[in-house]
Amino acid sequence: MSKPPIISITNLKKHFKVYKKKPGLWGSIQSLWHREYEVVKAVDGISFDIAEGEIVGFIGMNGAGKTTTLKMLSGLLYPTEGQPSVLGYNPWERKASFQKQFALVMGQKNQLWWDLPAVETFYLNKAIYEIPDEQFEKTLKKLVKLLDVEDIIRIQVRKLSLGQRMKCELIAALLHNPKVLFLDEPTIGLDVVMQKTLRDFIKAYNKEFGATIILTSHYMDDVKELCERAIIIDHGKKIFDGKLQDIIDKYARNKKLSLVFSEPVTKKDLQAFGDLKEFSDDGSHYTATLLVARKKATAVAAQVLSKFPVVDVTIEEPPIEAIIREVFSKEGS
Amino acid sequence: MKKYWHLFWHFRKVDFMRMMEYRTDFVFWLIVSLMWTAFNYFFFFLIFGTTESVAGWSHQELVIVLSFFTMIDALTWSVFYANMTQYTQSVFSGELSKYLLQPVSTIFLLTTQRMSYNNIPRFLIGLIVLVITAVKMDISVSMMELALIVVLFICGAVFIYSGWFILATLSLWVDKLQNINDIMPGFRRVYQIPRQVFTGVTALTFTFIFPLGLITSLPSEILTGKNPPVLLILYFIVATTCLALTARAFFKYSIKQYSSVGG
Amino acid sequence: MKTTTIKKYWALLTISWENGLVYRMSVFMWRLRRFLAAVMALTIWSTIYTSAAPEATTFGYAQSDMISYIFLISILQSLVLATALNGLAQDVYSGAISNQLLKPLSLTVYLIMQDLADKLKNASALLFEIIALFLIFKPVVHLPDLPTLGIFIVWTLAAIVLNFCISLLFGSLGFWSPETWAPRFLFYTLLQFTAGQLFPLDVLPTIFQKVMYATPFPYLSFVQTQLFLQKLTLSEIQLHSMVLLGWVAVLAFLAQGIWKRGLRDYDAAGR
Numbered sequence: 001m002s003k004p005p006i007i008s009i010t011n012l013k014k015h016f017k018v019y020k021k022k023p024g025l026w027g028s029i030q031s032l033w034h035r036e037y038e039v040v041k042a043v044d045g046i047s048f049d050i051a052e053g054e055i056v057g058f059i060g061m062n063g064a065g066k067t068t069t070l071k072m073l074s075g076l077l078y079p080t081e082g083q084p085s086v087l088g089y090n091p092w093e094r095k096a097s098f099q100k101q102f103a104l105v106m107g108q109k110n111q112l113w114w115d116l117p118a119v120e121t122f123y124l125n126k127a128i129y130e131i132p133d134e135q136f137e138k139t140l141k142k143l144v145k146l147l148d149v150e151d152i153i154r155i156q157v158r159k160l161s162l163g164q165r166m167k168c169e170l171i172a173a174l175l176h177n178p179k180v181l182f183l184d185e186p187t188i189g190l191d192v193v194m195q196k197t198l199r200d201f202i203k204a205y206n207k208e209f210g211a212t213i214i215l216t217s218h219y220m221d222d223v224k225e226l227c228e229r230a231i232i233i234d235h236g237k238k239i240f241d242g243k244l245q246d247i248i249d250k251y252a253r254n255k256k257l258s259l260v261f262s263e264p265v266t267k268k269d270l271q272a273f274g275d276l277k278e279f280s281d282d283g284s285h286y287t288a289t290l291l292v293a294r295k296k297a298t299a300v301a302a303q304v305l306s307k308f309p310v311v312d313v314t315i316e317e318p319p320i321e322a323i324i325r326e327v328f329s330k331e332g333s
Numbered sequence: 334m335k336k337y338w339h340l341f342w343h344f345r346k347v348d349f350m351r352m353m354e355y356r357t358d359f360v361f362w363l364i365v366s367l368m369w370t371a372f373n374y375f376f377f378f379l380i381f382g383t384t385e386s387v388a389g390w391s392h393q394e395l396v397i398v399l400s401f402f403t404m405i406d407a408l409t410w411s412v413f414y415a416n417m418t419q420y421t422q423s424v425f426s427g428e429l430s431k432y433l434l435q436p437v438s439t440i441f442l443l444t445t446q447r448m449s450y451n452n453i454p455r456f457l458i459g460l461i462v463l464v465i466t467a468v469k470m471d472i473s474v475s476m477m478e479l480a481l482i483v484v485l486f487i488c489g490a491v492f493i494y495s496g497w498f499i500l501a502t503l504s505l506w507v508d509k510l511q512n513i514n515d516i517m518p519g520f521r522r523v524y525q526i527p528r529q530v531f532t533g534v535t536a537l538t539f540t541f542i543f544p545l546g547l548i549t550s551l552p553s554e555i556l557t558g559k560n561p562p563v564l565l566i567l568y569f570i571v572a573t574t575c576l577a578l579t580a581r582a583f584f585k586y587s588i589k590q591y592s593s594v595g596g
Numbered sequence: 597m598k599t600t601t602i603k604k605y606w607a608l609l610t611i612s613w614e615n616g617l618v619y620r621m622s623v624f625m626w627r628l629r630r631f632l633a634a635v636m637a638l639t640i641w642s643t644i645y646t647s648a649a650p651e652a653t654t655f656g657y658a659q660s661d662m663i664s665y666i667f668l669i670s671i672l673q674s675l676v677l678a679t680a681l682n683g684l685a686q687d688v689y690s691g692a693i694s695n696q697l698l699k700p701l702s703l704t705v706y707l708i709m710q711d712l713a714d715k716l717k718n719a720s721a722l723l724f725e726i727i728a729l730f731l732i733f734k735p736v737v738h739l740p741d742l743p744t745l746g747i748f749i750v751w752t753l754a755a756i757v758l759n760f761c762i763s764l765l766f767g768s769l770g771f772w773s774p775e776t777w778a779p780r781f782l783f784y785t786l787l788q789f790t791a792g793q794l795f796p797l798d799v800l801p802t803i804f805q806k807v808m809y810a811t812p813f814p815y816l817s818f819v820q821t822q823l824f825l826q827k828l829t830l831s832e833i834q835l836h837s838m839v840l841l842g843w844v845a846v847l848a849f850l851a852q853g854i855w856k857r858g859l860r861d862y863d864a865a866g867r
Contacts, residue, residue, distance in 0.1 A: 071694075075697070076694050076697055076698065076864040077862065077863070077864055078860045078862075099698065099700040100700050103698075106694075109692075109694065109695070111695040113615055115615055115618040116614060116615055116618065120611055120614065123607065123611075124607050124608065124611045125699075127600075127603050127606070127608070128604050128608075128699050128700065128701050129699070130600040130603075130700075365781070365782065365785055368785065376789065376794065376795065379799060379800070380640075380644065380795055381644070388643055507619075507621045510619070510622055510625065512622055512625050513622075515625070515629050516628065519629035519632045519633065520632060522632075522633070522636035522637075526643075530639060530643040531639060532642075532643075535639060
């Protein structure tokens, strides 16, 4: 990392005071003078630097603090402690010159005007971000083409499908060519094809504009395909920061051997080769799954092939979800 | 029939449980409704206190009109408003389809599902003031007249309800009519005063074309011995029946349309 | 101001205007309701005066005075009290205002544009209503002299600003509580009786009037009508001007402070 960081946070914290409100209006009146507080440490001392042009994936369970962090980086939330710096600005000040250089897209929230065609929002954003005519036309044309939405931008937003709406959301957010882009669950609720389309688009946008992107997602595929670097957050704390491959190497000690046999085999024979996870023998189909140490996987596979009547074999990395789960369970214990 | 009877009381039980769950909200709305009633009587006296009589109605007679109004208005908020908002919301949210699938008359569901208890005291206030005023005025009515008053009062409620139901059913046709449920309450002032107040075009409108002006006037006129024209009474009963049937037919027609489009 | 800034707010105004007109039926229903309220108030008063002796004056209002009063107050309230910000508290609570906070744009100006578009929408509908009311009730409206008219316009604008500040204050409730509707409703209930739509406030017993003048309610349109009908003395005009501007200043200051505080507590819902 020779370039200076474009996003930098040190010991960032956000503690929410939540109180258990009694139901009803009287409850809220009572709560005016008496509240029982409970402090929720949504973000609890996170630090990292991100360089220009990086795509970084935020991984974590629900409520881990991903979105809260993004909101602080956007200037929506006032940090309890620690001052984030984005593009050299303090986001909370919400300076226009800062806001013109970044965008936040939230999968569950929309900025499009619900009752009007998306193109109206585009023109509004053109005025709000003071985008010169020429640049606007050029960018709009390019984005519309990349996402293939020529036909839908003149239809009332509420009549669009979720995927179409998300594409329009992205266009609205990118018209001013932000240098920094925060994507919060951009693919949530979309079908597999649409997820792929958006991923390709995000990649293309990063290449084309050299934009720095932070992405949170539930879908590991998003992170796996887009981000070289991943930051894992749990309970408001950072528990991993590095190359995605490193997590796999560190935590995925095993590979998975899925076997199909032509004749019955015994459990005991198989157990000699590794950790037998699954075994089934219903009289006509004989299958088994073995967990084998990564380094020995190929050798073991060869042995199994020679000793058993194997019809089919596949060797896989465990799914990244499983790895992450393992990371979390390690940290938790 | 028995099923509907059971369902009706089941809904009331659910309403009661809901009320207990949100007791404080109940108290809040109760206070608002009582405040409203008090304001109404107060300003009524204030405004009409300046004149001997208005359009041939003495003070006490006007109080009777206002009391009928208070009772109808209690129904408006407790029954009509609660159900109609539920109805239009179910159209927006698509929940209406769910009602349509149930083996119960949809109109029954939409009419009885929700009622709030917070206007009951208001209804009682109206009734008590009505009785006290009648006693003070030394009014005596025959059983026949009393029955007619009750019938006309119910007619008034059905009239408002049917009109409202037609308006709410419009939300099946037109997008985003959130404030459709404000229209009928907007007409409330028409039957807060005797029909004789209206002259010219408004009189024609509120007596014949859209006889809102008769809702409280007719029962009050019978009670105070003003002997309204029999034809007018008949007209109101027929008009109410027609409106109710129209509401039903319009609903059936709209639902057919709604279902074939696929909500 | 830079031209791009003006363009920015112009674009906001036009999109808000377009958005408001998407559901014309809805707009029509709302206006119909307001129109009915005006018709009813005018009808009641006409009857009261015809029931009494024709030359009688009630509460110091001759019939033509009263009719022009109700006429004026209906128009004024349509302009002053109609606001696009009734849902603001909900938007704050649900985090919908995040969209505006992320953009190089002042939230206050954004809200002003929303409100302005709404007022323009109401005002254009009002034009037709005024004509209709004029034809039905034929009120005799005497225009006041030019200086009074000038003060009247300033007062009306001040009332609009005052109502805007009140809306902001109600909106800020959304930072702390999900129950945003009940207080607003209570406010409207009080307003219904205290802003003078049904009857002029000076028909009330003195004690009520005194209490009322300690609140902002009469300044939301009642004093404006009194000015227009030339019922105020010079010293009263001076006093009301000061109080009106005082309320605007106090509430604007309060709204600003509370919003600043609220934004710090803002949790941009959907954590």
